[in-house]
Amino acid sequence: MKKNTLKSQKRQEKTANTLSFIAVIVLAAFVLLPIWWIFRSSLMNNAELFAWPPSFFPKRWLFSNYTKTLALFPFWKYFKNTMIIIVPSVIGGTVTATMAGYAFARLRFKGKKLLFSLCVGSMLLPTMVTLIPLYIMWSKGLHLVDTFWPLILPYFCGGGAFNIFLIRQFIRSIPRELDEAATIDGAGHIRILTSIIVPAIKPAMIVVALLLFIGIWNDLLQQIIYINSSENFTIAIGLSQFKGSLKSDWSAIMCATCLSFLPGIIFYLIGQRYFVEGIVLTGMKN
Amino acid sequence: MDNRKPAKNKLLRRESRTAYLLLIPAIIGLVFITYIPLCAVLGLSLFKWEGVGPMTWNGLNNYVRLFTRDPYFIDSIKVTVLYALLSVAGCMVWSLSIALLLNRKIPARGFFRAVFYLPYVLPAMAVYIGWNWLYEANYGLFNYLLSRIGVTKIMFLGSTQAVIPSLAVIAVWLSGNLIVIFLAGLQNVPRVYHEAAEIDGANSWQRFWHVTMPSMSPIIFYNLLMSLITNMQVVTPALALTNGGPGNASCFMSYLMYIYAFRNSKFSYACAIAFVFFLLIAIFTVILFLTSKSWIFYEGGDER
Numbered sequence: 001m002k003k004n005t006l007k008s009q010k011r012q013e014k015t016a017n018t019l020s021f022i023a024v025i026v027l028a029a030f031v032l033l034p035i036w037w038i039f040r041s042s043l044m045n046n047a048e049l050f051a052w053p054p055s056f057f058p059k060r061w062l063f064s065n066y067t068k069t070l071a072l073f074p075f076w077k078y079f080k081n082t083m084i085i086i087v088p089s090v091i092g093g094t095v096t097a098t099m100a101g102y103a104f105a106r107l108r109f110k111g112k113k114l115l116f117s118l119c120v121g122s123m124l125l126p127t128m129v130t131l132i133p134l135y136i137m138w139s140k141g142l143h144l145v146d147t148f149w150p151l152i153l154p155y156f157c158g159g160g161a162f163n164i165f166l167i168r169q170f171i172r173s174i175p176r177e178l179d180e181a182a183t184i185d186g187a188g189h190i191r192i193l194t195s196i197i198v199p200a201i202k203p204a205m206i207v208v209a210l211l212l213f214i215g216i217w218n219d220l221l222q223q224i225i226y227i228n229s230s231e232n233f234t235i236a237i238g239l240s241q242f243k244g245s246l247k248s249d250w251s252a253i254m255c256a257t258c259l260s261f262l263p264g265i266i267f268y269l270i271g272q273r274y275f276v277e278g279i280v281l282t283g284m285k286n
Numbered sequence: 287m288d289n290r291k292p293a294k295n296k297l298l299r300r301e302s303r304t305a306y307l308l309l310i311p312a313i314i315g316l317v318f319i320t321y322i323p324l325c326a327v328l329g330l331s332l333f334k335w336e337g338v339g340p341m342t343w344n345g346l347n348n349y350v351r352l353f354t355r356d357p358y359f360i361d362s363i364k365v366t367v368l369y370a371l372l373s374v375a376g377c378m379v380w381s382l383s384i385a386l387l388l389n390r391k392i393p394a395r396g397f398f399r400a401v402f403y404l405p406y407v408l409p410a411m412a413v414y415i416g417w418n419w420l421y422e423a424n425y426g427l428f429n430y431l432l433s434r435i436g437v438t439k440i441m442f443l444g445s446t447q448a449v450i451p452s453l454a455v456i457a458v459w460l461s462g463n464l465i466v467i468f469l470a471g472l473q474n475v476p477r478v479y480h481e482a483a484e485i486d487g488a489n490s491w492q493r494f495w496h497v498t499m500p501s502m503s504p505i506i507f508y509n510l511l512m513s514l515i516t517n518m519q520v521v522t523p524a525l526a527l528t529n530g531g532p533g534n535a536s537c538f539m540s541y542l543m544y545i546y547a548f549r550n551s552k553f554s555y556a557c558a559i560a561f562v563f564f565l566l567i568a569i570f571t572v573i574l575f576l577t578s579k580s581w582i583f584y585e586g587g588d589e590r
Contacts, residue, residue: 100308125564
């Protein structure tokens with residue numbers, strides 16, 4: 001009797017798993033369909049795009065659309081500008097967040113509690129609130145508008161409270177015996193940080209770098225505010241201008257969109273393992 | 287701290303010197319790009335200043351004008367809160383359900399996790415432009431799919447009723463990071479709890495409500511808070527897609543602030559919006575924290 005119910009329970013679970021699998025496939029299709037639709041639109045000519053009913057696959061795959069689009073849409077220039085902002089910001093943010101995270105995790109000093117709560121408090125402060133005073137500082141005070149500095153330098157100031165917090169939590173999960181052994185060997189705190197902590201928290205640092213990357217990647221508002229001349233356009237601003245100038249040449253617009261997707265997808269594929277692990281960390285360590 | 291041990295004291299001093307040294311960038315950040323600007327927002331909002339010329343004291347007039355005479359402000363609060371509630375609710379339900387599905391024994395879990403996460407790594411600007419085409423009224427993907435099931439065309443971005451829900455759908459589509467966090471949380475729910483509940487005869491629905499949900503509640507709270515703050519700040523769809531329209535149907539608070547400050551140079555007036563926005567977020571955060579005590583379950587009871 002008992003065995004029977006167990007068997008039926010097993011069977012029930014199997015059905016549930018199969019149903020879940022089907023549901024996951026349907027939902028995944030919903031997630032992928034928009035991306036496919038955008039990609040397939042980039043390979044069609046406009047006559048095909050405005051046909052009814054629309055088809056899911058292009059009749060001919062017009063990769064020539066991309067050559068045409070690249071002639072009008074200086075993707076590589078925008079890409080270069082975006083990288084000029086992203087690369088130093090990501091490095092600066094990761095390094096300074098690690099420094100601060102280490103101090104909060106391991107060192108004793110006066111005012112630690114206060115500083116740490118100020119830090120955590122700023123996590124809840126929306127960036128939008130401080131936008132105008134910062135703009136006034138960069139424009140009226142430092143005269144650096146239409147350069148990349150206002151977009152880069154803030155990241156050298158700790159890289160955001162969230163990332164400091166993340167690094168601190170990660171360092172705290174490393175056994176103290178490791179640094180104590182090094183102290184006995186005569187290593188100073190900086191030595192411990194660079195030769196023991198940093199190698200141990202590499203995954204967390206990569207996550208911070210990737211989170212910074214995505215954050216800057218998506219920060220359209222600040223790029224619009226600080227960048228004026230087309231020489232300095234990032235991918236995001238360039239794309240919005242490109243769309244504004246074309247209005248309804250959707251196949252070219254979709255080409256430009258797909259091109260802009262590309263770096264994100266490539267970075268994701270490279271860093272995927274860390275990405276997922278890291279997001280897991282951010283969720284767990286609070 | 288012990289005076290009789292000067293050597294130890296010296297060590298401590300060196301330790302704190304190192305700490306301050308390492309914290310210099312973060313302290314500069316906290317002072318100059320967080321807390322001084324926060325005070326400056328409040329200060330500026332009490333003046334009248336349009337970017338050039340002298341500032342003149344204006345008291346609370348900016349705030350009075352915002353709430354009594356501004357034709358856009360009250361609506362922008364409503365639109366922002368509506369959008370935030372819709373997208374937060376949508377994101378939570380969507381990502382928790384997918385995480386629950388992915389937590390079962392199904393094939394190719396890693397692959398599906400990567401698929402659901404993918405939209406999150408795409409640049410927002412490109413995402414919104416892409417969706418602009420998907421939402422196109424006559425030839426877009428969604429109206430085509432709707433026509434296949436016999437639903438009449440929806441002006442997704444062109445009608446005042448549809449635009450906010452349409453934008454919230456994009457927010458849900460983008461919420462892959464929440465799925466991954468939820469999934470990690472689910473995998474951390476101790477198996478013994480489930481087994482114990484099973485022995486007590488709980489069915490899977492009861493196990494979900496009495497085992498899974500309580501263990502997940504801290505993570506749910508964290509995701510709720512963070513996505514509320516993110517979604518309240520919504521501005522990119524207005525910048526990239528709708529320009530606040532149609533009419534003012536998607537004129538979010540951030541977008542209104544942007545327009546006042548950077549198109550019309552009404553800096554101090556825009557600061558008043560920013561400060562009201564800050565208070566609004568603070569109120570929401572406090573409410574969430576207060577209610578959280580009743581529904582967050584911490585393992586080990588009162589230890590934390």
